[in-house]
């Protein structure tokens with residue numbers, strides 16, 4: 001379960017990215033977080049993974065209280081989730097295989113498990129044939145899927161994707177969404193951050209709408225449904 | 229396995245700095261090692277000269293054996309003399325040969341089977357009254373039956389102060405060099421981490437613990453330290469055996485201590501310094517990129 005309770009976040013330079021945001025996401029849900037650029041969507045993700053801590057209010061992820069938790073527990077928090085970053089955060093001088101394997105090594109998996117698991121996950125995202133390539137040799141959509149494979153590889157209970165369809169053509173965007181939907185059907189909580197309204201409308205899911213750091217909508221159904 | 233691979237990768241990427249730090253560490257170790265070798269040789273030389281409160285009185289060859297017992301009593305009766313030991317020239321020769329091992333062979337080279345030494349008295353002056361040492365040795369030297377005496381006090385005193393200076397200097401040199409080594413190793417590791425900060429960052433985001441991220445860098449530090457230790461040991465050995473020992477043998481009568489007898493300490497010093505500096509240098513330098 002994820003809980004935002006009256007959360008404030010201001011960055012050291014004075015930007016107030018979140019101004020009293022509250023919502024709750026149950027295990028196994030599929031949630032879109034939408035809003036224009038600069039609304040505070042990525043900040044929500046940074047708080048979830050303890051990249052930043054809230055300046056006010058409470059953020060809970062499972063048993064972790066983001067503000068109060070000890071730094072030594074942060075790795076455990078992050079292992080419980082798989083994050084697809086807006087900027088991918090791939091390592092350019094590692095192959096696709098190693099970029100994914102890397103996340104497994106980091107949590108102490110055995111080389112045998114890694115050799116079996118990585119090709120499987122790359123297959124799931126449709127990149128089995130690119131295992132030996134380096135990220136700069138791939139298209140934006142392919143890099144996106146490597147990042148997705150890395151987020152999936154440790155079988156987390158929670159997948160968070162920041163603009164996973166931002167850099168890909170509409171067809172690939174739909175494929176990625178289908179994949180996330182499928183992962184959600186298997187019981188994983190999925191949070192997708194996007195400003196792509198067509199996709200949001202197409203998948204009839206819960207939508208958390210943020211603007212200027214405030215919650216302006218939280219309901220099931222399309223984004224436009226509310227405004228019409 | 230992963231850790232080792234990762235450490236080697238980092239070294240390869242960062243080889244100039246790695247070599248530089250191995251070199252600096254080596255220089256430090258060689259200086260410390262040389263200081264130790266000097267000090268150990270001075271100590272051995274001092275031992276060979278005898279104790280500082282000892283006077284060796286050589287008995288004139290003309291003195292009858294029957295006179296020896298009363299002569300010993302006379303010496304014992306001198307104030308501040310603590311004990312007197314009689315050593316025959318054969319015993320003295322055997323001792324000498326034992327002390328200097330193979331180098332004693334030059335004795336037979338010069339003298340054949342003949343013993344060039346004299347019978348001697350070894351006189352201990354009371355430690356508490358060392359200030360009377362000179363008057364005691366003067367009295368003994370004045371005795372008719374004594375051919376000459378050797379009290380190595382002056383040389384020994386000089387050596388003692390030399391050794392003291394060496395030890396104090398060595399200690400401070402060691403402290404300074406340890407700091408220098410620590411500085412260079414920690415900077416090497418910092419640079420290695422800087423080179424891989426992107427990777428480290430991502431590792432943190434996928435849930436790697438700090439210990440996991442640090443391990444390869446600590447291994448790198450230890451490898452730098454041990455590498456420097458092994459190479460320094462070899463260099464120290466070559467310098468000592470092929471340069472210093474022949475030089476000393478050519479220039480003086482001083483017998484140097486065989487390297488094999490000093491090498492365990494050298495190994496201990498170098499290994500210890502390498503391990504410590506490598507470990508401490510890497511462990512305390514790497515926090516900046518872990519804070520995400």
Ligand SMILES: Nc1ncnc2c1ncn2[C@@H]1O[C@H](COP(=O)(O)OP(=O)(O)O)[C@@H](O)[C@H]1O
Pocket residue numbers: 011012013015016017035036037038039040041042043044
């Ligand atoms: N590290 C940061 N330091 C200062 N300001 C930031 C930082 N990250 C984001 N911001 C600011 O916070 C606001 C919200 O940013 P973000 O959460 O990235 O928005 P979104 O992902 O919805 O586009 C923006 O005004 C942005 O400029």
Ligand SMILES: [Mg+2]
Pocket residue numbers: 041042043086162
């Ligand atoms: Mg964003």
